Amino acid sequence: MPTVTFVEHDGTPHTIDFVEGQSMMEAATNNAVPGIEGDCGGEAACGTCHIIITDDWISTTGTRSDRESQMIEMSPECQANSRLACQLVASKAMDGLKVRLPEFQM
Amino acid sequence: MKTKKNVLERAMVSVQTKVQATVPAERQVQAAHMAKKAQRLAGKGKPLVLTERPIPDAADVPLAELDVSNPFLFRQGKSRDYFKRLREEAPVHYMPDSPFGPFWSITRYEDIRAVDTNAEVFSAEPVIVMGDIPLEIAMFIAMDPPRHDTQRKAVQGVVAPKNLKEMESLIRERIVEVLDSLPTDRPFDWVDRVSIEITGRMLATLLDFPYEQRRKLTYWSDAISGTTEGTGGITHQDEFFKATAELAREFIALWHDKAARREQGETGFDLVTLMQSSDETKDMISRPLEFLGNLTLLIVGGNDTTRNSMSGGVLALHQNRDQFEKLKANPDLIPNMVSEIIRWQTPLAYMRRIATRDVHFGGQFIRKGDKIIMWYASGNRDEAQFDDPDAFRIDRANARHHMSFGFGVHRCMGNRLAEMQLRILWEELLARFDQIEVIGEPTYVQSNFVRGYGRMIVQLTPKSDG
Numbered sequence: 001m002p003t004v005t006f007v008e009h010d011g012t013p014h015t016i017d018f019v020e021g022q023s024m025m026e027a028a029t030n031n032a033v034p035g036i037e038g039d040c041g042g043e044a045a046c047g048t049c050h051i052i053i054t055d056d057w058i059s060t061t062g063t064r065s066d067r068e069s070q071m072i073e074m075s076p077e078c079q080a081n082s083r084l085a086c087q088l089v090a091s092k093a094m095d096g097l098k099v100r101l102p103e104f105q106m
Numbered sequence: 107m108k109t110k111k112n113v114l115e116r117a118m119v120s121v122q123t124k125v126q127a128t129v130p131a132e133r134q135v136q137a138a139h140m141a142k143k144a145q146r147l148a149g150k151g152k153p154l155v156l157t158e159r160p161i162p163d164a165a166d167v168p169l170a171e172l173d174v175s176n177p178f179l180f181r182q183g184k185s186r187d188y189f190k191r192l193r194e195e196a197p198v199h200y201m202p203d204s205p206f207g208p209f210w211s212i213t214r215y216e217d218i219r220a221v222d223t224n225a226e227v228f229s230a231e232p233v234i235v236m237g238d239i240p241l242e243i244a245m246f247i248a249m250d251p252p253r254h255d256t257q258r259k260a261v262q263g264v265v266a267p268k269n270l271k272e273m274e275s276l277i278r279e280r281i282v283e284v285l286d287s288l289p290t291d292r293p294f295d296w297v298d299r300v301s302i303e304i305t306g307r308m309l310a311t312l313l314d315f316p317y318e319q320r321r322k323l324t325y326w327s328d329a330i331s332g333t334t335e336g337t338g339g340i341t342h343q344d345e346f347f348k349a350t351a352e353l354a355r356e357f358i359a360l361w362h363d364k365a366a367r368r369e370q371g372e373t374g375f376d377l378v379t380l381m382q383s384s385d386e387t388k389d390m391i392s393r394p395l396e397f398l399g400n401l402t403l404l405i406v407g408g409n410d411t412t413r414n415s416m417s418g419g420v421l422a423l424h425q426n427r428d429q430f431e432k433l434k435a436n437p438d439l440i441p442n443m444v445s446e447i448i449r450w451q452t453p454l455a456y457m458r459r460i461a462t463r464d465v466h467f468g469g470q471f472i473r474k475g476d477k478i479i480m481w482y483a484s485g486n487r488d489e490a491q492f493d494d495p496d497a498f499r500i501d502r503a504n505a506r507h508h509m510s511f512g513f514g515v516h517r518c519m520g521n522r523l524a525e526m527q528l529r530i531l532w533e534e535l536l537a538r539f540d541q542i543e544v545i546g547e548p549t550y551v552q553s554n555f556v557r558g559y560g561r562m563i564v565q566l567t568p569k570s571d572g
Contacts, residue, residue, distance in 0.1 A: 039506050045223045045513035070251065070515055074258065076266060104267035106517070
């Protein structure tokens, strides 16, 4: 199965399997990755699945949409490659993806 | 012509800015008050008077007349059935005539989330309560992007998780002080001694407001959020203006006092210090109505909500003894229970929006300018989202998906502070008490906005150390 690694703010990595077509937020919450909350259920409406994509992966994942920006840009930890995991649909091309988590979710 | 108009507009803005900057906020509030009084004397803008009458059962009222704006609905225990009927039979419901004017009610979870995340079509301006308010204080909860974003960013640091982490031990200390002073040999009013006391202490800390005068914060908050015209509450217009003017006077004094102390090298993590240290807000005092708006928002936002969740949790556990036993057996459930309390209580019943254009929504045609009420209190009891939604279950798997904090750009900025306060409260309660019994029925606040308690008599049983 393809995998994705979520790296907590303190450096702790969590490598989990994902299923193509699910969102990275669902993959994370199904595997109880700490620091991904997904309070709104995946509608880009709460900002609690904030992840930061590393530069070498951003062309694969793509940058955030306006809808994501509305929420993430309110976070003091927002960076150029910040995204909402609920809006990132997992694909085969993302096998091996590594993302960082902010220190806090909103 | 165009240039001339622009010149005029610029001149107007410049005059307004000058007035804002040079006329004290308190005077501006007084001027607005005089204008309202004059209107009343002229027979216009007559104050709204609401009298409590027994509310019929939801099933006995024609659908078109089902009025959920009634501020006695929650008190009389009718809100559950009224909203259930709306969710089932008219999820986007029009009420053509209410004491607060005509309005649409959105009552299903998914519909509410859709409205809440569409700020372009559903505007939060100019106010977020159902009716009119006597003075439109500029607060970012009632502003659309991009103005909203700039203002919110300027103050959100005070309740941001980073700041909270620094404050956790202080919050715990203050909660412990309150709990250790409670009587265990006689019943007492939980609302007054615990809920108001803890939220008051917290607010005074966040604002660095004189600690011994913290009850003023509670009074101002209640008076401002409780106008009869706005929310069906018991505040008369005159009292609203009195409270607002007082708040303005005291906080402007606090601003200057803090500025002087800062010059002498004092630091802090309170709101005014944060405002004074950010480039965007360091001259906020020259825009007093905006300053007042931001303060009022924090005071009201941090007051009723947490207070009523602190009382609501006790009531919910009293009514569901099995859940209290489950909690005692497994205190790790506290964080999830906190979400469940916030869902179950829904301390603010709704937020209001205005349609910025004609729009088809949920099979209805909503016209530009129509008022739309997103009933969080109903979305949180939506069977399609929550299994057995009226049950209080501290281990409910999706309790975190409650909508009490709202969704979208206006999502509650103090959510983490609220959760932290409730979590610490329950950690410290479990460490001390074996039983928390509610005696008799609590009294309920009169409001269509705040779902809260006036008095709740409680008897504590200390934990036996055996």
